[in-house]
Structures are given as structure tokens and as C-alpha cells.
Amino acid sequence: MESPRTVNTVAVRSSLLDTLKGCSFSGIKISKEDLKLKITMHEYLRFAIRDAISDKNIEDGKRHADVTNDGGDVTECCECPLVVFINSKSGGRHGPELKARLQELMGQEQVFDLQNVKPHEFVEYGLGCLEKFAANGDNCAKQTRERLRVVVAGGDGTVGWVLGCLGELHKQGRSPIPPTAIIPLGTGNDLSRSFGWGGSFPLIWRSAIKRTLDKATYSPTSRLDSWKLSISMPSGVDLDTPHSLKQTDEVVINQDLEVLGKLPEKVSCYQGVFYNYFSIGMDAQVAYGFHHLRNEKPYLAQGPISNKMIYSGYSCKQGWFFTPCMADPGLRGLKNILRLHVKRLNSSEWELVPIPSSVRSIVALNLHSYASGRNPWGKLKPDYMEKKGFVEANADDGLLEVFGFKQGWHASFVMVELISAKHIAQAAAIRFELRGGAWKKAFMQMDGEPWKQPLKNESSTFVDIERVPFHSVMIHGG
Numbered sequence: 001m002e003s004p005r006t007v008n009t010v011a012v013r014s015s016l017l018d019t020l021k022g023c024s025f026s027g028i029k030i031s032k033e034d035l036k037l038k039i040t041m042h043e044y045l046r047f048a049i050r051d052a053i054s055d056k057n058i059e060d061g062k063r064h065a066d067v068t069n070d071g072g073d074v075t076e077c078c079e080c081p082l083v084v085f086i087n088s089k090s091g092g093r094h095g096p097e098l099k100a101r102l103q104e105l106m107g108q109e110q111v112f113d114l115q116n117v118k119p120h121e122f123v124e125y126g127l128g129c130l131e132k133f134a135a136n137g138d139n140c141a142k143q144t145r146e147r148l149r150v151v152v153a154g155g156d157g158t159v160g161w162v163l164g165c166l167g168e169l170h171k172q173g174r175s176p177i178p179p180t181a182i183i184p185l186g187t188g189n190d191l192s193r194s195f196g197w198g199g200s201f202p203l204i205w206r207s208a209i210k211r212t213l214d215k216a217t218y219s220p221t222s223r224l225d226s227w228k229l230s231i232s233m234p235s236g237v238d239l240d241t242p243h244s245l246k247q248t249d250e251v252v253i254n255q256d257l258e259v260l261g262k263l264p265e266k267v268s269c270y271q272g273v274f275y276n277y278f279s280i281g282m283d284a285q286v287a288y289g290f291h292h293l294r295n296e297k298p299y300l301a302q303g304p305i306s307n308k309m310i311y312s313g314y315s316c317k318q319g320w321f322f323t324p325c326m327a328d329p330g331l332r333g334l335k336n337i338l339r340l341h342v343k344r345l346n347s348s349e350w351e352l353v354p355i356p357s358s359v360r361s362i363v364a365l366n367l368h369s370y371a372s373g374r375n376p377w378g379k380l381k382p383d384y385m386e387k388k389g390f391v392e393a394n395a396d397d398g399l400l401e402v403f404g405f406k407q408g409w410h411a412s413f414v415m416v417e418l419i420s421a422k423h424i425a426q427a428a429a430i431r432f433e434l435r436g437g438a439w440k441k442a443f444m445q446m447d448g449e450p451w452k453q454p455l456k457n458e459s460s461t462f463v464d465i466e467r468v469p470f471h472s473v474m475i476h477g478g
Contacts, residue, residue, distance in 0.1 A: 030210050030211060030214050032104075032105065032210065035105060035210060035213060035214055036105055036106060037078065038078060038079045038080060038214075038217060039078060039079075039080060039081060039082040039105075039106050039110075039213060039217060040078055040081070040106045040107045040110065041077075041078055041081045041107060041110060041144055042076075042077065042078070042140055042144075043107070044064040044065060045064075045130065045133070045140065045141060045144055046107045046109035046110060047061070047064045047109065048061025048062070048064040048065060048129050048133070049061060049109060049122075049125075049126040049129050049130065050109045051063075051064070052125040052126060052128065052129035053117055053121050053122060053125045053126050055125075056121070056125055057125065058125055058128040058129045058131075058132050059132070061129040061132075061133075062132075065133060065136075065138065076140075077139075077140045077143045077144055077147075078144070078147075079147070079217070080147055080149060080217035080218070081110070081144050081147055081148050081149070082106060082110065082148075082149050082150070082151055082213060082216060082217065083110045083111075083112065083122070083126075083148065083149075083150055083151070083178075084102050084106075084110065084111045084112065084150075084151045084152075084153060084183075085112050085114055085119055085122075085150070085151070085152050085153065085154070085158070085162050086098060086099050086102065086111060086112070086113055086114065086152075086153040086154065086183075086185075087114050087115075087153065087154035087155070087158040087185065088113050088114070088115060089115070094185065094201055094205065095185065098153060098183070098185075098205070098209065099111060099113060101205075101206055101209055102153070102209065102213075105209070105210060105213060106213075114154070114158065114161075118165075119161060119162045119164075119165035119166070120165040120168070122165075123165050123166060123168055123169065127145065127148075127169075127174070130144060130145040130148075131145060131174065146176060148178045149178055149179055149180075149181065149216055149217065149475065150162065150166065150178045150179070150180045150181070151180070151181045151182070151183060151212070151213065151216050152180060152181070152182050152183070153182075153183035153185055154183075154185050154186060155184070155185055155186020155187060155188070155189060155448065156186055156188060156189065156190055156191045156192075156275075156276055156447050156448050157186070157242070157244065157447055157448050157449050158185075158186070159180070159182055159191045159192070159275070160191070160244060160273070160274060160275045160276075160447045161243065161244060162180065163180060163224075163226065163273075163275060163472045164226075164244065164272075164273045166178060166180065166472070167226065167273065167468065167470070167472060170470045177472075177473050178473075179221045179473040179474060179475045180472070180473065180474055180475060181195075181197060181212070181215070181216035181219070181474075181475040181477060182195065182197040182477075183197070183201075183209065183212055184197060184198055184199060184200060184201055185201055186448070187372070187448075188370075188371060188372045188373075188448060189372070190276050190367055190369035190370060190371075190372070190373065191275060191276060191367070191369075193369045193373050194367045194368060194369045194395060195222060195224075195474045195475070195476050195477060195478075196219075196476050196477035196478020197212070197477040197478070198477075198478075199372065199373050212477070215477055216475055216477070219475050219476055219477050220475075220476050221473050221474060221475055221476065222395070222396075222473075222474045222475075222476045223395070223396040223471040223472070223473065223474070224275060224366075224395050224396060224471060224472040224473075224474050225275075225366055225395060225396050225397070225398060225467055225468070225471065225472075226273050226274070226275050226467070226468040226471070226472050227273065227274050227275070227278070227364075227366060227400065227465050227466070227467055227468065228271065228272075228273055228465070228466050228467070228468050229245070229271065229272050229273070229274060229278060229446060229463065229464070229465050230248075230250075230269060230270070230271045230462075230463070230464045230465075231245070231269065231270040231271075231453075231461065231462070231463050232251060232253045232264075232267050232268075232269050232461070232462040232464070233264070233267065233268050233269075233270075233453075233454070233461040233462075234264035234265075234266070234267070234268070234456050234458075234459040234461070235264065235266040235267055235268040236266070236268075237268070237454045237456075239268070239270060239451070239453070239454070240451060240452065241270060241272075241451050242272075242446075242449035242450070242451060243449075244272045244273065244274070244446065244447070244449055245270050245271070245272035245446075245449075245451070246270065246271060246272065247268065247269065247270050248269050248270065248271045249269070250269055250271065251267055251269055253267065253462055257341060257350055257431060259433055259460055260339050260433060260435060260460065261433065261435040261458075261459060261460030262458060262459045262460065263459065263460065264456075264459035264460070264461075265459075272446065273468060274366075274446035274447045275366060275367075275447060275472065276365070276366055276367050276369070276370070276447050276448075277363055277364060277365045277366060277367075277370060277446065277447065278363070278364045278444070278445070278446040278463075278465060279361060279362060279363040279364070279444065279445055279446075280334060280338065280361070280362050280432065280434075280442060280443070280444050280463075281334050281359075281360050281361030281362055281405075281442075281443065282360045282361045282405070282407075282408075282443075283361045283363070283405065283411070283445070284361070284443035284444050284445040284450050285443035285450075287443075287445050287448065287450040288443050288445070288450040288451070288452060333355075333356075333357045333358055333359055333360055334355055334359055334360060334361070334362055334404075335355045335356070335357050335359070337434050337435055337442060337455065338355060338362070338432060338433070338434055339352070339355075339432070339433040339434075339435075340352070340353045340355055340362075340402075340424070340425075340430070340431070340432060340433075341353065341430070341431040341433075342402065342425050342427035342428075342429065342430050342431075343427060343428045343429040343430075344389070344425075344426070344427065344428065345391065345398070345399060345426065345428055346428075347428070350431065353402075353424060353425050355404070355424070356404060356406075356422060356424075358406040358407075358422075359404035359405065359406055359422055359424075360404075360405060360406060360407055361404060361405040361411070362402065362403070362404050362424070363376070363402070363403055363404070363405070363421070364400040364401070364402050364427070364430055364465060365377065365400060365401045365402075365403070366395060366400055366401075367395055368393065368395070371415060374414070374415050374417065375417070376403055376405075376414050376415075376420065376421035377393060377401045377403060377420065377421065377423070378417075378420030378421070380420075388423065389426075390423075390426050391426065393426075396471055398428055398467050399426045399427065399428055400426070400427050400428075400430065400465070401426055402424045402425040402426070402427055402430070403420075403421035403422055403423055403424055404421060404422040404424055405421060405422070406422065410422075427465075428467065429464075429465065429466045429467070430463075430464070430465040430466075431462065431463070431464050431465075432462065432463040432464075433460050433461075433462055434453070434455055434460060434461045434462075434463070435455070435457075435460045435461075440454070440455060441453060441454050441455055442455055444463075
């Protein structure tokens with residue numbers, strides 16, 4: 001694996017120019033046959049992985065080594081084996097067509113539809129099968145496991161899902177960790193932008209996909225921070241969470257921190273990992289409404305353009321623009337329900353950070369790219385950073401940039417980069433304490449996956465964020 005390099009480039013907003021770049025006519029023509037030879041695993045390994053995943057047993061692929069490989073004596077292995085995870089529901093009508101195209105360019109067994117095969121199943125059984133073969137002296141399986149790279153065709157949520165499952169390899173001491181490239185099929189595609197894979201699905205996509213797969217075989221790798229999010233809430237209330245957030249028995253409430261409300265007597269805990277951002281407030285409420293509409297009426301959201309139009313409509317409908325908050329922002333400011341503690345860079349001490357009364361949405365951002373390529377944190381001048389105690393933001397610096405939006409008009413000006421968001425802090429760890437009062441619920445989201453968080457008057461809910469102690473490995477495409 002090539003040495004990781006830090007991502008320093010600022011993500012660029014989505015535009016027609018981005019799309020045209022993705023389908024440039026320039027460059028060397030890539031032979032379909034040469035590419036297929038370069039990225040397709042030996043047949044017995046493909047079949048063994050397929051059967052191990054299907055039967056959920058790493059031993060079930062052994063018959064292919066016995067019959068096809070005569071004990072594992074294969075010396076010719078592909079140069080850079082790829083596996084692709086595709087969310088065939090993403091990208092509107094492109095999902096099924098893209099899946100078929102990918103299967104043309106490599107072994108069909110190396111293309112995994114996430115509707116049928118989950119990434120954790122591949123990690124546990126597919127990679128487990130390769131590792132079993134390698135442990136038994138199969139040199140081709142060993143080389144395939146070491147050279148393997150992953151491509152994810154989907155939006156930010158899909159990419160994060162796959163990265164989270166690959167992250168389990170760190171915990172289990174199973175190295176190397178396959179680096180990941182991206183084919184952008186989502187609406188925002190901020191992870192894809194940040195690592196040079198573009199902000200939208202290319203217009204002339206059939207040839208562009210061939211170039212993407214080829215580029216994924218030789219491009220350098222970069223590091224990406226990931227962040228563990230833990231929710232500790234009063235028990236007795238069901239929480240309808242996205243797939244990236246799971247219930248756990250681990251309780252993480254820090255008893256040493258002063259709390260404004262009461263600690264719940266019985267606690268329910270949920271945990272997940274995010275890679276781009278976590279937010280609380282109106283932006284998450286808009287995302288929640290949009291996702292429910294898309295699930296109920298999928299014909300309304302058939303691609304990035306229609307998604308963004310619907311998103312804009314929800315921004316107005318949910319009261320982001322036209323509410324009494326315009327005259328008195330404190331009426332629905334997050335300060336009414338939220339308390340924020342942070343740990344600064346290279347500090348072990350928690351610090352209480354005041355929240356401006358006008359702020360209605362708070363975002364903790366890991367990348368330079370948010371909401372389809374915007375940079376709300378902005379390009380800060382050195383003297384301002386020194387005054388605030390900020391450092392230059394990077395995707396692997398162990399820090400989150402915490403900022404706020406006041407209301408829809410403020411957010412709109414930030415999104416077109418006329419102004420920056422309301423800077424609040426840079427943090428190596430974060431603790432949000434939420435207390436109900438007149439509020440019965442709050443809206444939250446991480447990496448574009450929203451949920452409704454119930455609140456109680458008598459006890460506080462806590463959201464803790466800390467950096468995962470290892471980096472995800474990304475393939476940098478640009």
C-alpha cells in the first residue's frame with residue numbers, strides 16, 4: 001500500500017463543469033479486456049467468496065479450492081483485484097444499469113448489491129474465506145487479499161456504511177485494510193468530492209466508469225478521521241434510528257462533567273460512526289422530512305436535481321425561513337435545549353462553550369465539503385485563527401469544526417459562500433447535553449441520515465463524540 005497523504009484540497013461545489021470533467025474525452029483509451037484481466041479475481045476465488053457469503057460460513061468455499069485449484073497451486077493472480085458495493089436504489093434510474101455495466105467489466109461475483117449482500121457479511125465471510133485459503137498456503141488467495149481494493153457506488157451514507165464495516169478489520173487485527181474509492185450516486189456526495197471522485201454521476205457514464213475502475217487500481221491513498229457517536233437517553237422510549245446507529249449495552253455518560261438536568265436512572269444507549277458531519281436542529285428536520293417523503297413517494301425523487309428541488313421546498317415548509325424566529329431567533333434557538341462541552345486540541349480538560357441564542361442548527365464537520373460541496377467553515381485568515389485558537393482544518397487532523405446556522409436566510413448566504421457560518425469551536429471531543437423543557441423532540445442527522453430524537457423534561461439526553469483511534473483508508477482519485 002502506498003503511503004497515506006493528507007487531503008488538503010478544498011472540495012468544490014457541484015456544477016456542470018464537475019460533471020463534464022467526470023466524462024472527459026481526453027486521456028488514453030482503456031481496453032475493456034485489459035481492465036478486466038487487471039481487476040478480476042481467479043474464478044475459484046470468486047466462487048469461494050460467493051458461497052462463503054451465501055452460506056455464511058467461510059468453510060463453504062473450500063470445495064472450489066479442492067476441485068478447481070487442486071490444492072491451491074495457482075501462481076497467476078490479477079494485478080489489482082477490485083470488489084464493488086453498489087446501492088442499486090441510489091442514482092435514480094442509473095442504479096440497475098450501472099450494476100450491469102460493472103458486471104461486464106469484472107467477474108459478476110465481485111459486484112455486491114447492498115440490497116442482497118451487506119458489507120459486514122463480505123468482511124466476515126468473504127474476506128474470511130480468502131484469509132482461510134491464505135493460511136492454508138494458497139499464495140494466490142494471499143496476494144488477492146493483500147492487493148484488494150474496494151469501490152463504493154452510492155451516496156455518503158452508503159460509503160460510510162462500507163467504511164464502518166471495513167473498520168472492524170482494525171479491531172480484529174486483520175490487516176491490511178482495503179482502501180476505498182467512490183462512484184458518486186447520492187445527492188450531496190461530499191465524501192466523493194473530498195477525495196477527488198467528483199460531485200455527481202457523469203453524463204457519459206459508461207466510459208467514465210471504466211476509467212474510474214482503472215484509476216482505483218493505481219491512485220494513491222489518503223487518511224480519513226472517523227468519529228464515534230454515542231447517545232445516552234432515558235430508557236422506555238423507542239428510537240427509530242438509521243442503519244448506521246445501533247443500540248448497545250455500553251454506557252458512556254461521564255459522571256465527572258457537570259450536568260444541567262438530571263442523569264436518567266435507567267439509560268438506553270446507541271452508537272454509530274460518522275465520517276463527514278453530525279448536526280442538530282433545523283437542517284436535520286428538513287432532511288428528516290425529505291427522507292420520509294422519498295420513502296413514501298419514491299417517484300418524486302429520481303435523481304440529484306429533483307432531490308435538491310424537493311429539499312429546497314422542505315426548507316420553507318419546515319419553517320427554516322418564515323417563522324417568528326426572524327423577529328426573535330431565541331424562540332427556537334438551540335440554546336433553549338442544548339449545552340455544549342468540548343475538548344480542545346491536545347487538551348484533556350472539558351470546556352463549556354456558549355451557544356449563541358440565534359443559532360437554530362449546529363454542525364460538527366469533519367471534511368471541507370458539506371451540503372454538495374460547500375465549505376461553511378470558510379477560508380479563515382491567519383490572524384483570525386490565532387485569535388480564536390483555531391488551526392487549519394484537514395480530514396485527518398483529529399478535529400471537528402463546530403459551527404452554527406441562524407435561520408434559512410443566513411444558511412442560504414453561507415451556502416453561496418457570501419459569508420461563513422457562525423464559528424463556535426474546533427474540538428477533539430464533544431459532549432451535547434439536551435434537556436426537554438417545552439421541546440418534546442429534537443432532530444439529528446449524521447452523514448445525511450436523519451432521525452427524530454425524543455426528549456424528556458425530567459432527565460437529560462447526552463450525545464458524546466470522540467475520534468475513532470484509527471484512520472479509514474481512502475483512494476484519492478484527483
